Amino acid sequence: MNMSRELVLSLYRSMQRMRQFELRIQQTYRSGVMPGFIHLYVGEEAVAAGVCAHLSREDYVTSTHRGHGHALAKGVPINEAFAEIWGKPTGVNGGRGGSMHIYDPSCGFLGTNGIVAAGIPIATGAAMAASLRDDGHVAVSFFGDGAVNNCAFHEGINLAAALLLPVVFVCENNLYATETPFHRVTRNTDVASRAAAYGIPGISIDGNDVLEVHRVAGEAIARARAGEGPTLIECKTYRPLGHFEGDPGTGYRPKEEIAEWKLRDPIVRLAGAGIKAGVASEAELKDIEQQVEREIEEAYEFARVSPEADAATVSDFVYA
Amino acid sequence: MNMSRELVLSLYRSMQRMRQFELRIQQTYRSGVMPGFIHLYVGEEAVAAGVCAHLSREDYVTSTHRGHGHALAKGVPINEAFAEIWGKPTGVNGGRGGSMHIYDPSCGFLGTNGIVAAGIPIATGAAMAASLRDDGHVAVSFFGDGAVNNCAFHEGINLAAALLLPVVFVCENNLYATETPFHRVTRNTDVASRAAAYGIPGISIDGNDVLEVHRVAGEAIARARAGEGPTLIECKTYRPLGHFEGDPGTGYRPKEEIAEWKLRDPIVRLAGAGIKAGVASEAELKDIEQQVEREIEEAYEFARVSPEADAATVSDFVYA
Amino acid sequence: MAEERNIQYVEASVEALQEEMRRDSSIFYIGQGIGQRGGNFKQSKGLWEEFGDRRVRDMPISELGQVGMGVGAAMAGARPVVDIVFLDMIMEAMGQIVEQAATIHYTSNGKFKVPLVVRAAMGSARCTGPHHSRCFYSWFAHIPGLKVVLPSSATDVKGLMKTAIRDDGPVIFIEHKFFYNKKGPVPTGEYAIPFGKANVCRKGKDVTILAMSLMVWHAMEAAERLEKEGISVEVIDPRTIVPFDELALLESVHKTGRLLIVDEAQQFCGFSGEAAAIVSSKAFDSLDAPIRRMGALHTPHPFNPVLEAAMLPSVDGIVAEVRRLVAS
Amino acid sequence: MAEERNIQYVEASVEALQEEMRRDSSIFYIGQGIGQRGGNFKQSKGLWEEFGDRRVRDMPISELGQVGMGVGAAMAGARPVVDIVFLDMIMEAMGQIVEQAATIHYTSNGKFKVPLVVRAAMGSARCTGPHHSRCFYSWFAHIPGLKVVLPSSATDVKGLMKTAIRDDGPVIFIEHKFFYNKKGPVPTGEYAIPFGKANVCRKGKDVTILAMSLMVWHAMEAAERLEKEGISVEVIDPRTIVPFDELALLESVHKTGRLLIVDEAQQFCGFSGEAAAIVSSKAFDSLDAPIRRMGALHTPHPFNPVLEAAMLPSVDGIVAEVRRLVAS
Ligand SMILES: Cc1ncc(C[n+]2csc(CCOP(=O)(O)OP(=O)(O)O)c2C)c(N)n1
Numbered sequence A, B: 001m002n003m004s005r006e007l008v009l010s011l012y013r014s015m016q017r018m019r020q021f022e023l024r025i026q027q028t029y030r031s032g033v034m035p036g037f038i039h040l041y042v043g044e045e046a047v048a049a050g051v052c053a054h055l056s057r058e059d060y061v062t063s064t065h066r067g068h069g070h071a072l073a074k075g076v077p078i079n080e081a082f083a084e085i086w087g088k089p090t091g092v093n094g095g096r097g098g099s100m101h102i103y104d105p106s107c108g109f110l111g112t113n114g115i116v117a118a119g120i121p122i123a124t125g126a127a128m129a130a131s132l133r134d135d136g137h138v139a140v141s142f143f144g145d146g147a148v149n150n151c152a153f154h155e156g157i158n159l160a161a162a163l164l165l166p167v168v169f170v171c172e173n174n175l176y177a178t179e180t181p182f183h184r185v186t187r188n189t190d191v192a193s194r195a196a197a198y199g200i201p202g203i204s205i206d207g208n209d210v211l212e213v214h215r216v217a218g219e220a221i222a223r224a225r226a227g228e229g230p231t232l233i234e235c236k237t238y239r240p241l242g243h244f245e246g247d248p249g250t251g252y253r254p255k256e257e258i259a260e261w262k263l264r265d266p267i268v269r270l271a272g273a274g275i276k277a278g279v280a281s282e283a284e285l286k287d288i289e290q291q292v293e294r295e296i297e298e299a300y301e302f303a304r305v306s307p308e309a310d311a312a313t314v315s316d317f318v319y320a
Numbered sequence C, D: 001m002a003e004e005r006n007i008q009y010v011e012a013s014v015e016a017l018q019e020e021m022r023r024d025s026s027i028f029y030i031g032q033g034i035g036q037r038g039g040n041f042k043q044s045k046g047l048w049e050e051f052g053d054r055r056v057r058d059m060p061i062s063e064l065g066q067v068g069m070g071v072g073a074a075m076a077g078a079r080p081v082v083d084i085v086f087l088d089m090i091m092e093a094m095g096q097i098v099e100q101a102a103t104i105h106y107t108s109n110g111k112f113k114v115p116l117v118v119r120a121a122m123g124s125a126r127c128t129g130p131h132h133s134r135c136f137y138s139w140f141a142h143i144p145g146l147k148v149v150l151p152s153s154a155t156d157v158k159g160l161m162k163t164a165i166r167d168d169g170p171v172i173f174i175e176h177k178f179f180y181n182k183k184g185p186v187p188t189g190e191y192a193i194p195f196g197k198a199n200v201c202r203k204g205k206d207v208t209i210l211a212m213s214l215m216v217w218h219a220m221e222a223a224e225r226l227e228k229e230g231i232s233v234e235v236i237d238p239r240t241i242v243p244f245d246e247l248a249l250l251e252s253v254h255k256t257g258r259l260l261i262v263d264e265a266q267q268f269c270g271f272s273g274e275a276a277a278i279v280s281s282k283a284f285d286s287l288d289a290p291i292r293r294m295g296a297l298h299t300p301h302p303f304n305p306v307l308e309a310a311m312l313p314s315v316d317g318i319v320a321e322v323r324r325l326v327a328s
């Protein structure tokens, strides 16, 4: 397994950015100044970090309602992302979108999404556009276990397979859709096994092991670029926090389960592995952590001092 | 394999009724007196006959745009069926529905359907109602290979599996959806294998062998009645005629393919098998054929002499 | 309706479900997070505990499948209530609603009935954004075979839910997110509110306001303010837009001669146009001024609070419109 | 537009696609049976032969997936044309159309464009029945972000298809099954017809008829008959209902003082109400009589020919309505 110093440090930085970004968002949200509702990605960062490490700005990503991590990992500027979630006009989408509607063409980010599974056929379409141009670019669609039983999963993946398009489907299986356990709503909880239905490879991995995610995603993305078609990757992970900010996240989940998963925190694990393998030191990891802290603080300030939106713009951009 | 005299004769009669009914419909349609457009089931009769032989009037069936056979096999009266397809007020639905909208609660026939795959979740729902009543009744959904790539297939079957409902899904895989070969629109043409995605048993059989269909469907329906949940049965069959009346059916299909499948005509095969096994004689089969001929002739006459619809009824039954 | 209690809108809706489910064992309730969780808005609180998994069942994220199941179960003798939770999520189920549920009674020549209730919550509850705020109820009203209910009070939500469940055809039952935890008086005894009977929420003589759902509350607030200015406003809540109580509206307009229609949905090709067209053709000579319509601006729902406020009809906006209407 | 040929409506539409696809390699065309088969209505005849599988691709029966792909491809720099064939089959794709295609340009603050054409054929071509005849175009018009095109002639279908493909936003392009093989004059040269410019199909002074798609033909036939009775009818075809050419209609009504709106869709909560509401508010004083509306009866489409004829607006019906309108 590739465990170069560069890789470890960059994945560590990537995950730290997501984590600290969201904890700051959470803090801000709890202070009551942020509108709407938000779903935090905390604890699942290894998936976005490991996958997006293989993507260029010209590749495409579709995301979900839990998409802050995907947005940052794909390159949405941190200041504009923070401001967007805050609904500020300085946000990447002028605050019109918020948490579930973050879009950025400059880095191929086709949007977080308020509609579960909607991003799956959209990724297939982006891959279609790329393949028409033969430009070697790929699309990645992130989605949760809840999306697996949805119609868009079925049609989006079958189409990608039938047309052998350069797209990778990444399921973040955190065992629950809101408060509903996956096993209550399907008789087959082995998401990777569903790839066979579409005649494509499927693989299930530890989604909290960023190095494994990085390795497996790398292979799938390489296959896609080589014109060998889509892959379905199931990343087994967990949401230590509530479904949305405000949901305690307990009650419907055994305390032990939550506790156990907290021990598998992907950031802590990477740090441990890196140090153990001698490719990174406590000190430099701490250093990265602090650099990121400053970055996040700036993003917060950027968003905080931003002016309010101008009501006069409400009717802009309805028709292209 | 069960090959009793009674079974062979009843399946033979059942298939003869579908076949002769539709050839008469075709003839009538070609004479120009029938409105709308029709899709004939000719050549695929073994599926409806073999499956419906296990169903009582209290069991449920959902059907397709190619549903005349399912309707007759489930017990829709032949006269009213003929009149319905002709659009006569004496039709089972007063001529309001026609070929793609045949409904009959008196025999649990939940409709042919103009929307591909729409009947799949409807069958799941009928099974849900039956299981709520614990009345031991089952639902069967017939659909084509074209339905397999549709969203309703995915959600309808997953739900039935998750709730372990008494429903059997029967795919009539005739290799084409209109003029599109199945292999052009999916990377996995093995329909039965898709059952695994939902954690239910799937089996692929010769859909032109009515005795095999009868045996396998019997097992699946028994499992359903026993509360063991759904089964997906793929019946490999073929449409010797065009997609709809008017489509020559050639051009997009190799002549050899059509010729080869014509040799596998389910009615001829059952006759041969029955005679070979000594459970039926040429004479009695001929006799059944002629009885059915008279039945069909009556149905035709019944429909022909029916009056025209009364325009004054156009707004009846919009709201229950 | 002598005795009353002051309870939440959402509690009133749950009472209706509870009472009906006790009365009729063929009723079942399905949706996402409506089981043990009791619903995203507490809109099914207690049902799972009382009726169990068989009659109150959490669903996968399969709106199409859920409604399809509802159609099949209804055809097979059950009375399903399918909860879509956020109305916006109903999109993938439109085929089952329009081509199947709405059509089968007619096409089967009356042989099949489809007693299905599709329940969902619409509207913005402050910054729910483009995918969780839509109000496209006029779509359903455009489709023959569907009844469309828009309850605006705790009393109405209970009485109308009962009627919806007892109706032998498909009913689209659309609550407003904003209401769920608002309290209101609810009769203690058993009662049902018939479809197609408008509620004259407030009597007045100068102007008629036709409003549904949350807009009824806005209209009432505006009416109170306007009264202080000496403008007497009559507020009419149709409660169901299919069937639509034309007479109640026409009667009011004959009296006031002026009509403002307030619609939380975007205006173009929606219900407000229909109501205006009906009145202008049937009360042509009673109208002292052109009918005015207010709706959301013709944009998706922006997330930003300032933009959202600018996009949605407001009490201030209604007051201003009425002033213009009276002046004209 | 000097030279013209007399060609089929469907041929004209294919010409537009062909010319545009030659001009711009980012355009691709997907749908069911539109490849080698050339389309159920021959609406893509020859495209597959010329542009091959990569740009003209048969699809599985996955309307949701097809439109979703169209959205993604459009966001990623392509210009997809997604053919749904029968409009009725678009239901499962409504979410991708409304929540994604229509909304993304706005919600992304203009950063993304979604140049997507969704093509479909509506209306009854004699007894196509409840699942193959619907005309619910007003649904799309109700949704901010979608343009809605209803071409009624061979000239228009070509010119409007070109504009649709060149438009940077999502366009719902709805042809009428009945037209496809009807012939009409089509200019030889290159041309495009702008959206939002109504076509005054016939000048008149007594009554204005507003009609779309097949109803334009009915209106023209009725107008000819009425002329013999000395009633002069002006026929206006908006060609696109979003954007809607309000001015052309108002101008005509100011002149005639009488308006009949003919709509093949059911009337309730549809386009006819909107058009009537606009005119009654903006031409209130020019109206000499209440606006009259004709639509399909408020029922699903019956299969039986007699019932279907009774359900749909007819030339006779239009003639009768105009007589009443003139009399009033
Ligand atoms: C089509 C649709 N139905 C329902 C919802 C409401 N909803 C929002 S998030 C969610 C659960 C999603 O679960 P999952 O896909 O596993 O993602 P997770 O929240 O676990 O990351 C639901 C049901 C929605 N957004 N879209």
Ligand SMILES: Cc1ncc(C[n+]2csc(CCOP(=O)(O)OP(=O)(O)O)c2C)c(N)n1
Residues within 6 Å of the ligand: B065, B066, B114, B115, B116, B143, B144, B145, B146, B147, B172, B174, B176, B177, B178, B239, B243, D032, D061, D063, D089
């Ligand atoms: C949702 C939907 N999309 C498209 C159509 C148009 N259509 C009618 S039949 C058909 C082909 C169906 O093929 P299959 O399911 O294999 O059944 P078969 O005709 O082969 O028996 C299509 C595409 C439809 N009726 N419904």
Ligand SMILES: [Mg+2]
Residues within 6 Å of the ligand: A144, A145, A146, A172, A173, A174, A175, A176, A177, A178
């Ligand atoms: Mg999950």
Ligand SMILES: [Mg+2]
Residues within 6 Å of the ligand: B144, B145, B146, B172, B173, B174, B175, B176, B177, B178
């Ligand atoms: Mg087939």
